[in-house]
Amino acid sequence: MFSFDHSITIDRPVAEVFAYTTDPHNIPHWRPDVRQVRGAQLPLTPGSTFSEIVQFLGRKEFGMIVREWVPDRRVVLENLTGPGVRPTQRLEFAPTTTGTRLDIHVDAATSGVFRLMEPLLPAQLRKKWTGYLDNPQTHRRRRTRRRRLTVIRHGLAWGWTSAVRAGESGCSGTESGLECR
Numbered sequence: 001m002f003s004f005d006h007s008i009t010i011d012r013p014v015a016e017v018f019a020y021t022t023d024p025h026n027i028p029h030w031r032p033d034v035r036q037v038r039g040a041q042l043p044l045t046p047g048s049t050f051s052e053i054v055q056f057l058g059r060k061e062f063g064m065i066v067r068e069w070v071p072d073r074r075v076v077l078e079n080l081t082g083p084g085v086r087p088t089q090r091l092e093f094a095p096t097t098t099g100t101r102l103d104i105h106v107d108a109a110t111s112g113v114f115r116l117m118e119p120l121l122p123a124q125l126r127k128k129w130t131g132y133l134d135n136p137q138t139h140r141r142r143r144t145r146r147r148r149l150t151v152i153r154h155g156l157a158w159g160w161t162s163a164v165r166a167g168e169s170g171c172s173g174t175e176s177g178l179e180c181r
Helices: 014-022 024-030 113-134 156-165
Strands: 002-010 034-038 049-055 059-070 074-081 085-095 100-110 141-143 149-151 171-174 177-180
Touching: 002 113, 014 024, 014 085, 014 100, 024 034, 024 049, 085 113, 100 113
Parallel strands: none
Antiparallel strands: 002 100, 034 049, 049 059, 059 074, 074 085, 085 100, 141 149, 149 177, 171 177
């Protein structure tokens, strides 16, 4: 088993960051290795389940369950089924003077061949999560006629930061990325 932590400040209100980040349908928009989410029924509550279809050494399905749900404060998601690496993700949200601090803690149990690879996994997964959350250098953006901002390559902080810079609000996920009107 291994763990890692990551924090980021997003220039958006807690309620907006929580709503976007914890909606399973938005996960593929800010975690590009998650190709699809199946079976998510909103609103989520403790005990809710859904599956993430992930591109990780081939296409894999991970069964997830909501273990804890405190609106605008904390959500804990546990991986119940899937190959080799079973993470439990704790996302905590706190207001700051400029928006929201998002703290992520991941505990991951390994089995099979992944147990042999375990010494390499923390750095790899930390790098992945850092990229998900705050790596604007890898993101491209474009504007459409209706004056909306779409992040084509994904990233949570980049989407909200770009929306604030553009003077727009009301972000939501679309098939092509994060849309802010």
